[in-house]
Amino acid sequence: MTAAPDTSPERLALLLRLLDDDSPPVRASVEAALSAYDGDVSELLGEMNIDLSEADHELLSLLLLPARRERLRREWVVPAGGAEAVQDDWDQFEALLRSLSDYLHDGVTMRQPLGDALDLLAEELEDIGDHQGAAGLNKALFESGRFKPNIHEEDEPENYDIAHVLAGNPSNALGMGLVFLFVAHRLDIDVEGISLPQSFLCRFHEDGQVMMTEPAVKGRTVTSEDLAHRIRRYPREIRSLAARPAAPGELLVRLVEELATSWSVRGETVDAELMEELLATLVKAPF
Known part of the structure; x- marks a missing residue:
């Protein structure tokens, strides 16, 4: 033995x-x-x-x-169907993000695990969510300045460590958007993510009207006209993303792809190749 x-x-x-x-x-x-x-x-x-x-x-x-x-x-256990099998499975999505956060953590500094940090934030904002809905969450999370964008290092790997972000550190558009989605999901508030190149919007209903906000820009409101103007030069397949919410599987692919690029541009070959390994479990090559 x-x-x-x-x-x-x-x-x-x-x-x-x-x-x-x-x-x-x-x-x-x-x-x-x-x-x-x-x-x-x-x-x-x-x-x-x-x-x-x-x-x-x-x-x-x-x-x-x-x-x-x-x-x-x-710990990277993905269903046989890859990202498509993850699709609307928020629990599976969170479990994989937790594994990524543990990998991105320095292994030395004390901090709360991802799930615990999300639970505490959702508990703190429960009353706001009950009375003000998604608009109240947007105000508490982003309009207030509680979560800030990492405007100088948008591709910094720590931006994708959601546990690090929940500890009060800045992030990029995707990281901040994921905080909104996970808190809303915990509070049973309907919020959708719209995944666009170098941007991320959150869409919800308020008083019967469709609202869109941009977490990385202090949760500002984005009108349909603003969005149409922003994406008018995008290829058709990119423009179509704005018409539907991004499923957890798609968000997971985007996050791992961006991490692979982040490590690659920094010359961190071993970590970039590790992200490519993970991508191979989610989508068929080429990515």
Whole structure:
């Protein structure tokens, strides 16, 4: 019988003392030993009350990254039908986003898991949702400035870490739109996502009227005329996206595609190739 790997606080403390040793054999040994922690030691560090230097924090996260990649591969369970099978399955969509958030996390900083963070936000906004509906959520989330756009780094990988966004960090159009959709879904409020290139709108009804808002621009209202003007030069297949809501499976494909591009332009080949692996489980190549 194979002995269980040692993931005790004492073992971690020993590995942390070896972080300053940059000799290749020791560095390889430390990385191999850290793999037993499945890419995340944040809770254990909190229990141990250890305060790492910025350099040690970055190095530890880097050494934990291979294990986070393998954990993502292990947890990435997609139905045989790929993205089409996910379609309206919000629970499956959230489970896959949770796995992506765990992979994008640094593995060192304490934070709430994706599901817990969404539950708390939905609970906080429940009264607003009950009395003001989707328009009230839009105001509380975006018009108020609570969630802000990452205008300087729209393709930053952390934009797609929804747990990171829920912790109050900025995101791009897709990340902010997903926050709106998941909170509304938890509160049984009908909100649809409209997925457009470099943009994301949310559509809902208020007083019998169709409303569209843009989370990444402080939840501003977008009229039908505004939308028609914006997309008039798009190819026909892109313009057709504005006529129907994006299903969870489509949103998942977009998120993974954008992450693949984000890693690629940064020269992070291993992570870009990992995203291509995930895409292959969702859609048939070429993507």
